[in-house]
Amino acid sequence: MRPSILRRLLRRVAPTAALALVAAMLGATGAAPPAAAAGGLQQVTGFGSNPGNLQMYEYAPASLPANAPLVVALHGCTQTANDYYTNSGWPKYADLWGFAVVFPQTTAANNALSCFGWFDPAEDGRGRGEAASIVQMVEYAKQRYGSDGRRVYVTGLSAGGGMTADLLAAYPDVFAGGSVASGLPAQCATSQAGASGCQTGPQKLTPAQWGDKVRASYPGYAGPWPRVAIWQGSADHTVYPANATALRDQWTDVWGIGRTPSATDSLPGGTTRSVYDDASGNPAVVTYSVSGMGHGLAVSPGSGAEQCGTTAAYFLNAICSTYHTGVFWGLDRDVPGGGEQLPAPSGLRVTDVAADRVSLSWDAVAGADSYAVHRDGARVAGTAGTTYTDTGLAAGTAYRYTVTAVDGSGVPGTASPQVTATTTGGAPARCFTATNYAQVAAGRAHTTGGHVYANGSDQNMGLYNVFVTHTLRESPAGHFVIADTGCVA
Structure with a gap:
């Protein structure tokens, strides 16, 4: 393709990822899919006035009970609903835990790269465009399946993640929770020109300013707010990790809770989970940082209870994010056909x-x-x-x-x-107290967007300067966590 043509295309489309654009130029799935998807995925027509010109696909397990949850899953750029259905793992847990899934789809008719319009005020606001079409799909599915309107959730990857955040902000009365995978803060960009800037480094706003973008999306709404999971690869050079920090700041501010985790632990695939509890001690915001993962949705192929998905373009082998997201939302509770769920063993x-x-x-x-x-x-x-x-x-x-x-x-x-x-033996954990500048210089941390992140855990240490000091604990080798108390350097 001649450079002049490529420049014109870049001006016409939202640049959700340079990598995605290259994939599209090489023939990735930017075109509209066949009318009928494979397997159990079914297309639905006539679900509403559809102001956003989207297509609706759905999957529901056999014998779905009334009052079951409902999940909306949004694909990324150059993808289709069938790609997300096939690779994300959501059908597995829909069968296992008993809920229906709606897979909205945009096409090249809306955007040359088949990206949801998370950056376009005409598409991502309450009562507008694609966002309104997605909510119409929710209302249709609730009536079709008798879904519990109190347990409707939305998740998405990349541009779908950006739209997920916008939907949570514009429709907190519709969605009880969300999960943003390699995505952007709500209302990070309001134009195509601003989209690229958000991807590589969102605006340097305070948590209150980020929270105001959510509150302005549905003026006068006083809660309850959705519970939000944030998934991010530490090596994502398409949607930079600074977006996960901005998302964390945005939603903890909306919830009125601090930015110091209530708990931090390690999960498979080099994943660090940080939990931010609400005033009642329940998780309100959870971040999952996957060490070394690039741009995509974390999957873990296999037949285990906590394994899911298939590796493909932008579906990366690390951990089953779908399983952990579902558990965070509580989809694994009160499993249909299982009667009362057994209580937790005590005294472990x-x-x-x-x-x-x-x-x-x-x-x-x-x-x-x-x-x-x-x-x-x-x-x-x-x-x-x-x-x-x-x-x-x-x-x-x-x-x-x-x-x-x-x-x-x-x-x-x-x-x-x-x-x-x-376990006993082995080298004891080592602790290092230094300024953020010195921690980076020593190779124990790295910088992204003017902030410093601990190597391994990717915990946000604050601004890159000589005025902020932290203690980092190393265990195992090369994996550092913030340990400002209880760890002697």
Whole structure:
């Protein structure tokens, strides 16, 4: 393609990603898909006046009960609804947990790269364009399936993530929660020209200013606000990690809670989860930083309970983000056909540790057929008894455990409170106290958009200067977490 033609195209479309544009030039799926999608995905017509000129696709498991949740899943640029249906893992959990999924689709007729218009005030505001079309799909699906209007959720990748944030801001009365994957803060851009700037580094706004963008999207609304999950790869050079920080600042401000995590832990795939609780102690905002992951949705192919999806363009092998998002929203509770969910085992405790093993015990749960043991978020064993010894572990390493009771039909109950055990031996954790500037110079942190992030955990340490000081704890080697208290340098 001649450079003059490429420049004209860049002026006409929203630049959601340079990589996506290159993919489109090479023949990626920017064109409209076939009229009928494969498998169980079905197209729906006549769902409303459709002011945004979108297409509606849906998936629902057989024998879907009334009052089940409803999930809306938005694809990224150069993708289709069928791409998201096939690769994201949402159909697996729709079958397992019992809910319907709506897959809206935009096409090249709306945008040359098939991007949702998260940057366009005519498309992303309350009662306007694509946003209004998506809400019409929700209302149609609620009537069609008898869905619980109190449990409607929206998730999206990249441009779909940007539209997700806009929908949460414009329709907090419709969506109980959202999940933004490699996406942008609500109302980050209001023009095509501003879209690229948001991707590479959003405006340097205070949390209150970010929160004001949400509050201005539905003036007069006083809550309750949606609960928001934020997924971001630390090596994303298309939508930079600074966007996840801005999203965190935006939604913690809306909730009126601080920006210091209530809890931080590690999940599979090099993922660091930071939880920000509301005033009642329930998670309101959760961030998931996936170390080393580029631009895309985190999936984890496999048949395990916490595995999902298929790797493809912008579907990256790391962790099943769909599973963890669903658990955050509570979709795994009150599973249809499973009766009352078994309660969490109480009394989980560490009874012994060695260099290569950890022994656990817990109290029995009435009605339990067996128990599932989870280490660092992944299931490692099933046992009929109330004790378990986990072997083959690394010395001098911290491991986090939970246990769930499983009923006779194989349905797991609520997870127990987490316990942490550190194996003996190995090199002790090292701590380093220094200014943000010095931490970066020493290779323990890195900069993005004027802020400093700890290597490994990607926790935000604040501005890149010599006036902010933090203590970083290293464990394992090369993985640093903020430890300003209780860690001697």
